[in-house]
Each structure stands twice: as C-alpha cells, then as structure tokens.
Amino acid sequence: MKIRSIMKLFLSLRSLGLLLIATLIIFPGCNNKSSDSNPAYNEILIGALLPISTYDEGILGKATMQYAVDDFNAFLIKAGSPDRFKLVIADTESDSSTTIQAVEELYAQGVRLLAGGPSSSMELGAIMDYINVHQMLMLNAYSTAPSLAIMDDNIFRLVTDDTKQSKAISKYLNFDGISAVIVVWRHDNYGQGLSEAFATDYVAAGGTLINSIPYDISTTEFSSLTSELNSQIIAAKSQYGSENVGICCFGFDETTMLFEDASAQSDLGTVKWYGCDGNAVINEMASNPVSAAFALQVNFTALNVGLGTADFTPKNAANLSERVQLATGLQPNVNTLSAYDAVRIFGNCYLATNNQEVELIKSVLPEICSTYNFLGITRELNEAGDLLNANYIFWKIETSGSSNIWNTSATYFADGDYIELKH
Structure with a gap:
C-alpha cells in the first residue's frame, strides 16, 4: 500500500481511536523475518533502554511502549501492511556501565531506533558517543541535564532541559514565601546541572542560598546527611525564621x-520541602507509610513538565494514563507518557519521508515535532534538539481514603513566568 493511502487510512482511523505510533524506520540489518507462525511478516525493532529491575519507571515505560507498539501493529493490520513492530527492551539497572552494555546488545540485535529511555541523564551521557558513532537515533523522554543539550547529534529529547x-x-x-533555602542533590550530571541552574535563578530573584549539599548516587542510608542537614536547618530557622526557610531535594x-x-530528625519536619522532576510522582514514596507521612508533614511539592495544567488533563493524556495505571497498578508521570509519543513521532517521520535512512528521518524530525500535539503539549524542539518550551505542573501527596496519592496543586506558565494555584 502506498504511503499516501496509508496516511489516508490513518486519518480515518483516528476517529476510531487507533493511534498512529508509526516507527517504520527500517535500517540495514533491522528488517528481519518474523519468527512467529507467519514468516511473511517483517519485524521492525524498536529498542528501549529502561531500568526494569531497579525503578518503577522501568515497569511503567515497558507497559507504555508496548501499548504504543501494539496500537501501531493494529493499524498496520488494518492497512494490510506486511510489517510488524517488535519492542526490544534492555535493562539498564540504573547503571552507566550496564547501559553501555545494553545499547551494544541492542545494536548487535539490529536495533537502530531507540525511544523512551534511558531514564537518567547519567546513563544517557554514557552512551551518547556510541549512538552518534554507530548512527543510531534516539528520541529520549527522560533526560533533562543541560550539559547534554548538544547541537547536531543523534539524540533528541521530548522534555525541556533543567535551565527551564x-x-x-x-x-x-x-x-x-521561601526566602532562604538549602539544596540537597544527587551527585551526577542531572543533580549538578539542576542545582547550579537553580542557584543562579534563585539568587537572581533575591533568594538566599544557605548551602548546597551533594550526596553520592549510590547512597541508600541517609542518617549522616540528614543529621548534618538538621543542624543547618536549626541555625537557618534562628537566622531567617521557620516560615521563610525551605529545603530543595533534587534526586x-x-x-x-x-x-x-529525615523523619527521625528533630527539625527537618518543621520546614517546607520542595522537589524536582526526578522525584515527582514517585509511587514508592506515596505507598511507603513513613516517607508519605513525612511528605505530608513538610508539604513536599515537586514538579514535572506539564500535560495541560493542574486543573485540566487533556483527553488523550488522561486516557493513556488510565490505561497504563490499570495495567501496572502504578501512577504514570509525564516521562512515561512521553515515551509513547517518542514512538509515534518517529513513525510520523517515516511516513513523511518513506525512507529508512537515519539521516533522512533525522532531517524531518524537527518539522514533525513542531506541529505534533497528541498529549496536549507541543513538541517543538530548540536548536539543540530538546523540547523548546513547556509549562510545569506541581504535585503533592495527599490522602485519599485509606491511601496516599499524588495530585496536582499548581501550574507554572512559562510564557508569562507566573504561578497559578489549582482551582
């Protein structure tokens, strides 16, 4: 079936809810005969680097991207296409060395298209050279470190970098009303980049940065850190007043x-805490009785790139979120949903070029993204290949019946540079 016919059929199927997740990028060595009962089908491989064994993000990403593949395969069947998509997942274990091995394994299997993960800037930074040298193409949905905003490489990101x-x-x-703050941050390119950008913006706006404390990313026991932090908060409260002091945790x-x-310390529960996109909508935090109680006590507020606003979630985003939550029992965040978009955008690029060459797909990607808005957020990219601009939605843990859940609380509107509380 010719591309124009496929596009016409797709437009008619949208009203029936069949989502175009067309990742028809066929690289040399990628177009393998299927091993299933019908050898006439061609398998097109989509690689996903996810923390399957370490974080809920891996479970959520796997489910979401599999839905994307399944949805598009349903479209292909309707269109009479001989192609079928296959998701090939590699576990990064949230470790840079393992991520390097994982991308090498995917390449050896014929994967040239990488969508979604890896889920951290540290892991992405570890494989950037490999991706560029081996002419792979990535559309990442998680990494935000400003240090990875590089022009003319083969890595694009569907999220804004941390300067935003x-x-x-x-x-x-x-x-x-927080005029003085202590920042605690994970010591990697994500935590360092965000803490440095925040320090610049906060001080420029008239705030006082009391201290900036990094911790090793392998830390699992925080009693020493929280003891030190507690002493500094006692002093800060005395100098600035409890109501004016806050703690930012970038982890x-x-x-x-x-x-x-932190809940075991005398004064850490007496000031407000704030987070970031890395610790917004963490399911484990909401389900852990101790951490959830502490989050409620300190009014912990974290943020993520916004789909809609705190008051309104666009229909497609709400439907996909519900679908993933029913399948996993976990509440997805914007990164999880953006991994779905990553697959769809690559598909649109293929349909626009009708070509399997990475450079051709790459050449139309910015234009495709500039008009793409399926989940309620425009995916226009900047010159470094990252999301140009976005609002941010702030989230808090709240009690709902016998459970604790994350819920929206406010929106930051980037164009006007202002905060609006949820109505």
Whole structure:
C-alpha cells in the first residue's frame, strides 16, 4: 500500500481511536523475518533502554511502549501492511556501565531506533558517543541535564532541559514565601546541572542560598546527611525564621529513603520541602507509610513538565494514563507518557519521508515535532534538539481514603513566568 493511502487510512482511523505510533524506520540489518507462525511478516525493532529491575519507571515505560507498539501493529493490520513492530527492551539497572552494555546488545540485535529511555541523564551521557558513532537515533523522554543539550547529534529529547525547570522552581519558592533555602542533590550530571541552574535563578530573584549539599548516587542510608542537614536547618530557622526557610531535594527514587531518615530528625519536619522532576510522582514514596507521612508533614511539592495544567488533563493524556495505571497498578508521570509519543513521532517521520535512512528521518524530525500535539503539549524542539518550551505542573501527596496519592496543586506558565494555584 502506498504511503499516501496509508496516511489516508490513518486519518480515518483516528476517529476510531487507533493511534498512529508509526516507527517504520527500517535500517540495514533491522528488517528481519518474523519468527512467529507467519514468516511473511517483517519485524521492525524498536529498542528501549529502561531500568526494569531497579525503578518503577522501568515497569511503567515497558507497559507504555508496548501499548504504543501494539496500537501501531493494529493499524498496520488494518492497512494490510506486511510489517510488524517488535519492542526490544534492555535493562539498564540504573547503571552507566550496564547501559553501555545494553545499547551494544541492542545494536548487535539490529536495533537502530531507540525511544523512551534511558531514564537518567547519567546513563544517557554514557552512551551518547556510541549512538552518534554507530548512527543510531534516539528520541529520549527522560533526560533533562543541560550539559547534554548538544547541537547536531543523534539524540533528541521530548522534555525541556533543567535551565527551564530551575526557573519554575525558583518562581514557586518565591511564590510560597521561601526566602532562604538549602539544596540537597544527587551527585551526577542531572543533580549538578539542576542545582547550579537553580542557584543562579534563585539568587537572581533575591533568594538566599544557605548551602548546597551533594550526596553520592549510590547512597541508600541517609542518617549522616540528614543529621548534618538538621543542624543547618536549626541555625537557618534562628537566622531567617521557620516560615521563610525551605529545603530543595533534587534526586530520584532514593528521595523515599532520604525522607525515612529525615523523619527521625528533630527539625527537618518543621520546614517546607520542595522537589524536582526526578522525584515527582514517585509511587514508592506515596505507598511507603513513613516517607508519605513525612511528605505530608513538610508539604513536599515537586514538579514535572506539564500535560495541560493542574486543573485540566487533556483527553488523550488522561486516557493513556488510565490505561497504563490499570495495567501496572502504578501512577504514570509525564516521562512515561512521553515515551509513547517518542514512538509515534518517529513513525510520523517515516511516513513523511518513506525512507529508512537515519539521516533522512533525522532531517524531518524537527518539522514533525513542531506541529505534533497528541498529549496536549507541543513538541517543538530548540536548536539543540530538546523540547523548546513547556509549562510545569506541581504535585503533592495527599490522602485519599485509606491511601496516599499524588495530585496536582499548581501550574507554572512559562510564557508569562507566573504561578497559578489549582482551582
């Protein structure tokens, strides 16, 4: 079937809810005969580097991307195409060395298209050279480190870098009356990049940065750190007043363990805490009785790139979120949903070029992204190949019946540089 016919059929199927997740990028060595009962089908491999064994993000990403593949295969069947997509997942174990091995294994299997993960900037930084040298193409949905915003490489990101996030955090702290803050951050390119950007923005806005404390990314026991932090908070409260002092924690899932140890300190529960996109909507934090209680006590507020606003979630995003949550029992975040978009955008690129060459797909990617808006967020890219701009939604843990859940609380509007509380 010719491409124009396929596109016409796709447009008619959208009304029936069949989603175009067309990752028809066929690289040399990628177009393998299927091993299933019908050898006439061609398998097109899509690689996903995910933390399957370490973080909930891996479970969520796997389910979401498999839905993307299944949805598009349904479209291919309807179109009479002989092609079928196959998701090939490699576990990164949230480790840079393992991620390098994983991308090498995917390449050896014929994968040239990487969508979604890896889920951290540290892991992405470890494989950037490999991807560029071996002419792979990645559309990442997780990494935000400013240091990875590089022009003319083969890595694109569907999220804004942390120079945008830092402005949103700084604006929110000022909005919330916090004039002095201590920052605790994971010591990798993500934590360092965000903490440095935040320090610049917060101080420029008139805030006082009391201290900036890194911790090793392998830390699982935070009693020493929280003891040191407690002493500094006691002094800060005396100097600035409890109501004016806050703590920013720029970390990942380990924030749950940090909160457990922080809850045992005398004064860490007496000031407000703020987070980032790395620890927003962490399912383990909400389900852990100790960490959830502490998050409620300190009014912990974290943020992520916004799909819609705190008051409104676009229909497609809401439907996909519900679908993933029913399948996994976990609450997905914007990164998980963006991994779905990554597959769809690559498919649109293939349909636009009708060609399997990576350079041709890459050449139309910015234009495709500039008009793409399936989940309620425009995916226009900047000159470094990252999401140009986005609002941010702030999240808090709240009690719902006998459970704790994450819910939206405010929106940062980037164009106007202002905060609006949820109505």
